[in-house]
Amino acid sequence: MAVAIHLERCGKTFPDGTRALEPLSLDVAAGETVVLLGPSGCGKTTMLRIIAGLESPDAGGRVLFDREDVTALPIERRGVGMVFQSYALFPNMTVAQNVDYGLRVRKMARPERDKRVAEMLELVDLASFGARRVDQLSGGQRQRVALARALAIRPRALLLDEPLTALDAKLREQLRVEIDRLLRSLDVTSVYVTHDQSEAMALGDRIVVMERGRIAQAGTPQEIYQRPATAFVAEFIGTMNRLTGEVVDGCLILPAGRVPLDGLAAREVMFRPEDVRLVAAGEHHLRATVISSFFLGDHTRLVVDVGGTSPLVVETTERRTWPRGETVHMAIAPGAILAVPGQAP
Amino acid sequence: MSAVRTPLRYWLQLAATLAVCAFLVVPVGLSILAGVTENFFIGVKSGLTLRWVVQVWDLYHETVWRSIGIALACLACTLALGVPAAYALARAQSRLTRWIEELLVLPVAVPGLATALALILAYGTWRDFRASWLFILVGHVLFTLPFMVRSVLAVMMAVDLKTLEEAAASLGASFRERFFSVVLPNVRSGILAGSLMVLTLSMGEFNLTWMLHTPLTKTLPVGLADSYASMRLEIGSAYTLIFLVMIVPLLVALQWAAARAQKRGA
Numbered sequence: 178m179a180v181a182i183h184l185e186r187c188g189k190t191f192p193d194g195t196r197a198l199e200p201l202s203l204d205v206a207a208g209e210t211v212v213l214l215g216p217s218g219c220g221k222t223t224m225l226r227i228i229a230g231l232e233s234p235d236a237g238g239r240v241l242f243d244r245e246d247v248t249a250l251p252i253e254r255r256g257v258g259m260v261f262q263s264y265a266l267f268p269n270m271t272v273a274q275n276v277d278y279g280l281r282v283r284k285m286a287r288p289e290r291d292k293r294v295a296e297m298l299e300l301v302d303l304a305s306f307g308a309r310r311v312d313q314l315s316g317g318q319r320q321r322v323a324l325a326r327a328l329a330i331r332p333r334a335l336l337l338d339e340p341l342t343a344l345d346a347k348l349r350e351q352l353r354v355e356i357d358r359l360l361r362s363l364d365v366t367s368v369y370v371t372h373d374q375s376e377a378m379a380l381g382d383r384i385v386v387m388e389r390g391r392i393a394q395a396g397t398p399q400e401i402y403q404r405p406a407t408a409f410v411a412e413f414i415g416t417m418n419r420l421t422g423e424v425v426d427g428c429l430i431l432p433a434g435r436v437p438l439d440g441l442a443a444r445e446v447m448f449r450p451e452d453v454r455l456v457a458a459g460e461h462h463l464r465a466t467v468i469s470s471f472f473l474g475d476h477t478r479l480v481v482d483v484g485g486t487s488p489l490v491v492e493t494t495e496r497r498t499w500p501r502g503e504t505v506h507m508a509i510a511p512g513a514i515l516a517v518p519g520q521a522p
Numbered sequence: 523m524s525a526v527r528t529p530l531r532y533w534l535q536l537a538a539t540l541a542v543c544a545f546l547v548v549p550v551g552l553s554i555l556a557g558v559t560e561n562f563f564i565g566v567k568s569g570l571t572l573r574w575v576v577q578v579w580d581l582y583h584e585t586v587w588r589s590i591g592i593a594l595a596c597l598a599c600t601l602a603l604g605v606p607a608a609y610a611l612a613r614a615q616s617r618l619t620r621w622i623e624e625l626l627v628l629p630v631a632v633p634g635l636a637t638a639l640a641l642i643l644a645y646g647t648w649r650d651f652r653a654s655w656l657f658i659l660v661g662h663v664l665f666t667l668p669f670m671v672r673s674v675l676a677v678m679m680a681v682d683l684k685t686l687e688e689a690a691a692s693l694g695a696s697f698r699e700r701f702f703s704v705v706l707p708n709v710r711s712g713i714l715a716g717s718l719m720v721l722t723l724s725m726g727e728f729n730l731t732w733m734l735h736t737p738l739t740k741t742l743p744v745g746l747a748d749s750y751a752s753m754r755l756e757i758g759s760a761y762t763l764i765f766l767v768m769i770v771p772l773l774v775a776l777q778w779a780a781a782r783a784q785k786r787g788a
Binding site for chain 1: 682686689693694695696699707708
């Protein structure tokens with residue numbers, strides 16, 4: 178049932194000349210969940226629509242499901258399940274009729290259809306909602322119906338276009354967990370488009386970060402987070418601090434102190450807020466002044482000034498308050514420092 | 523229940539509103555009354571009668587049937603042309619389609635007489651066509667089509683038809699299947715509102731029709747003008763009465779359908 182998806186040199190130029198997608202290739206293994214992540218206008222939705230068959234790639238591009246070339250196949254013959262940001266449930270049908278639609282179109286026998294519909298509603302925890310009208314459901318329930326409808330046809334691939342974006346934060350979290358459970362248990366190849374990096378981290382076996390129609394980096398969430406390939410990826414995923422100084426004896430020299438580079442030969446480096454520890458004076462690499470502090474419950478986020486470059490963001494679990502102007506001493510965890518990609522050493 | 527005294531301003535406003543209503547309604551009432559009065563110059567004391575209505579029916583029943591026929595034919599044409607046109611406009615949203623939407627109101631903005639003259643200039647020499655009721659039908663379709671298209675288009679835009687159709691297509695539905703199972707059912711309210719509008723406008727159309735008709739292809743409103751000009755007052759009024767009986771239910775239904783379409787769109 179689950180197929181591998183291969184995109185070969187798929188680009189997209191719109192009739193008005195805008196290049197939405199540079200010719201690019203991507204392989205999604207059978208059963209894998211790949212998240213296309215990027216800011217709006219990066220080409221992620223265009224890529225999803227090319228996989229779905231809602232857009233065709235520019236000449237020369239090919240879309241393959243396993244070894245079958247589906248480039249010329251319209252969406253209705255590709256056998257993909259789609260979930261949209263706006264749910265796209267049919268308002269003229271009940272919940273059950275929505276889930277049944279794809280089966281009815283396939284001219285499946287009635288008893289089998291009824292059984293499958295019940296099964297699918299069970300799967301998304303809406304077993305007793307079959308007779309409801311769509312407008313009687315909450316946003317989260319609607320998206321679960323949309324999932325059931327897409328999965329009912331036993332799709333060769335499940336394509337999700339920002340499915341959680343229209344929901345409020347709490348529901349988004351709940352449904353994300355539910356989608357994760359579904360994707361893991363059903364072993365269906367899925368491509369998931371989002372601009373939300375925490376969604377991407379939570380759901381993706383692999384994340385493809387996109388920037389202006391190109392793939393900036395593709396890799397596991399850990400790779401993307403810990404070894405960003407470009408400055409854009411580093412800054413788009415999570416928070417990244419940057420420091421620029423002079424390299425002397427394997428250390429980065431700054432007005433605020435010296436940072437050991439662990440053999441790195443870069444005068445421009447970056448590191449994550451959680452890799453900074455507040456330490457006693459004397460054990461520190463850097464000295465800084467607190468600009469502002471945000472108490473976030475389980476931790477406190479400090480914005481500190483180290484003189485010269487842009488302020489740094491630091492996270493600490495220490496239970497105390499940090500008045501503005503206080504001097505803090507910081508050490509950066511060994512191995513956490515990265516060279517800014519694309520910079521000459 | 524309220525202990526607060528209703529302010530004087532409220533009563534003044536109510537009186538003003540009622541006065542305006544009376545100003546508008548009294549002539550209609552008088553006209554209806556004239557249609558069933560034995561002799562309007564003597565007044566109601568001359569007695570009430572349906573004689574005039576019967577006489578009008580004898581003289582003009584052909585115009586009634588013709589008007590109904592043309593309105594229904596006009597509806598069929600605007601449905602066949604307008605729904606696909608609205609669909610095409612809704613699917614291909616671009617600067618060009620927005621221009622077309624604007625251009626669609628042109629037949630409404632241009633005086634009916636001018637449209638009619640243009641039709642006569644262009645096709646007047648085709649004698650059989652010119653003499654048939656089809657000539658009037660063309661004018662009516664031209665005039666009413668924009669109302670159908672805009673009414674259907676508004677609902678199509680409100681329900682985000684494009685995404686609904688994409689969803690149906692992803693589930694395997696062919697164009698035909700999606701059009702009949704998803705598109706039409708979800709724009710029904712717009713089609714209904716548009717249809718009632720087209721019927722009402724076609725039934726009451728006078729401008730165009732007056733130019734396009736021949737003595738053998740009079741419609742109801744043209745017949746009305748004819749009777750006002752050449753018959754006694756009671757007959758003209760009785761004719762108006764017949765027209766009202768036909769058009770008022772349509773107007774009521776139109777209001778109902780429009781309200782329903784709006785609720786659907788929201």
